Amino acid sequence: MSRFLSEAPDPRALDPDASGPDRGPLGVLLVNLGTPDEPTPAAVRRYLGEFLSDPRVVELPAALWQVILRLFILTRRPSAIAPKYAEIWLDRGSPLLVHSRDLAEAVAASLRDRGLDTRVELAMRYGRPALPAALETLRAAGCGRILVVPMYPQYAASTTATVVDAVAAHLARLRHQPTLRFLDRFPTSDVYVDALHRSVRAHWDQAGKPDRLLLSFHGLPQRVVRKGDPYFRDCMRTARALRERLGADGERLHVAFQSRFGAEAWLQPYTQPTLEAWGREGVGTVDLMCPGFLADCLETLEEIDMGCREAFLAAGGRAFRYIPCLNADPDWARDFAGLIADNLAGWR
Numbered sequence: 001m002s003r004f005l006s007e008a009p010d011p012r013a014l015d016p017d018a019s020g021p022d023r024g025p026l027g028v029l030l031v032n033l034g035t036p037d038e039p040t041p042a043a044v045r046r047y048l049g050e051f052l053s054d055p056r057v058v059e060l061p062a063a064l065w066q067v068i069l070r071l072f073i074l075t076r077r078p079s080a081i082a083p084k085y086a087e088i089w090l091d092r093g094s095p096l097l098v099h100s101r102d103l104a105e106a107v108a109a110s111l112r113d114r115g116l117d118t119r120v121e122l123a124m125r126y127g128r129p130a131l132p133a134a135l136e137t138l139r140a141a142g143c144g145r146i147l148v149v150p151m152y153p154q155y156a157a158s159t160t161a162t163v164v165d166a167v168a169a170h171l172a173r174l175r176h177q178p179t180l181r182f183l184d185r186f187p188t189s190d191v192y193v194d195a196l197h198r199s200v201r202a203h204w205d206q207a208g209k210p211d212r213l214l215l216s217f218h219g220l221p222q223r224v225v226r227k228g229d230p231y232f233r234d235c236m237r238t239a240r241a242l243r244e245r246l247g248a249d250g251e252r253l254h255v256a257f258q259s260r261f262g263a264e265a266w267l268q269p270y271t272q273p274t275l276e277a278w279g280r281e282g283v284g285t286v287d288l289m290c291p292g293f294l295a296d297c298l299e300t301l302e303e304i305d306m307g308c309r310e311a312f313l314a315a316g317g318r319a320f321r322y323i324p325c326l327n328a329d330p331d332w333a334r335d336f337a338g339l340i341a342d343n344l345a346g347w348r
């Protein structure tokens with residue numbers, strides 16, 4: 001029998017790194033969707049190729065879908081979408097990445113201010129910064145415990161579950177896996193709903209109240225909701241919680257779903273046709289907010305603040321006011337860090 005097993009074990013001999021990963025800093029991995037590296041057709045093609053090949057995103061038989069994707073979508077869509085990215089691109093890059101990074105940095109600072117020994121990394125599910133590399137950065141910093149935070153308040157298999165899949169796929173390659181926790185959704189968390197409420201009130205204090213406030217969530221095929229995806233319910237729970245916070249003004253609040261992709265029926269009502277109908281009916285002023293997006297991106301800045309604005313005004317609406325996403329708002333970042341700290345409790 002080896003000396004190791006026959007003698008009383010010296011813990012340092014068995015675990016030479018007695019200060020090792022189990023006692024290292026707590027890791028926090030924030031994960032958003034991903035975005036092209038540049039607003040060019042080639043970069044958009046790379047991004048869409050990876051994103052739309054995920055079977056969590058497009059649930060069709062893979063062989064059939066890959067033919068459609070490569071023959072029809074990746075040949076046309078990148079050159080149609082790249083100029084839209086160019087219109088919203090910031091000096092520091094894609095808005096989704098810039099705002100997500102700013103939020104991650106503000107969260108890291110707030111966790112430090114709370115005296116927590118944490119390391120925060122930002123990753124994108126598709127593209128860069130790559131998720132496996134971010135996990136390895138946390139492990140290299142000695143984090144044996146990692147809280148994974150998909151940056152989606154409402155759970156969908158196509159956004160949240162695929163982050164869990166990607167983390168698990170990376171861990172499948174490791175012998176000594178870190179311990180994991182997931183903050184998989186927070187659709188009615190006080191800090192999130194309060195932040196939305198503050199944002200609406202601050203906007204109204206400055207600009208006055210609108211005739212209607214439209215909450216526009218990213219859509220999802222009705223088929224996947226019927227199969228049991230909890231996303232629609234989560235969106236409605238967020239909307240209800242915000243309506244309650246708004247008190248009497250909650251009557252102004254309506255819900256719609258944007259960014260339909262493909263031919264099948266998605267969650268309804270659709271955002272743009274709703275706004276067009278309102279414009280025709282004589283609804284004058286509409287405020288629009290996208291609570292399902294923590295960071296402004298193509299879907300909010302181009303589709304909503306440009307496309308839907310134009311459609312509403314062309315249909316007869318008088319004023320369209322877009323309320324930005326929470327992004328790296330300092331109060332929100334502090335409170336989001338608080339929510340993350342709550343989910344680290346017991347690990348300290």
Ligand SMILES: C=CC1=C(C)c2cc3[nH]c(cc4nc(cc5[nH]c(cc1n2)c(C)c5CCC(=O)O)C(CCC(=O)O)=C4C)c(C)c3C=C
Nearest residue numbers: 033034035036057081096156158159218261292297298299
């Ligand atoms: C906020 C939650 C999101 C859900 C749910 C979601 C589902 C979903 N999306 C597509 C297809 C596309 N989405 C695209 C962009 C995009 N989607 C989200 C978020 C959710 N998607 C974000 C934050 C973004 C913006 C990325 C950016 O770079 O700014 C795109 C790419 C743009 C385009 O070509 O139109 C596609 C395609 C599906 C099919 C789906 C669920 C089944």
Ligand SMILES: [Fe+2]
Nearest residue numbers: 033218259299
């Ligand atoms: Fe999307």
Ligand SMILES: [Fe+2]
Nearest residue numbers: 259298299303
């Ligand atoms: Fe879109």
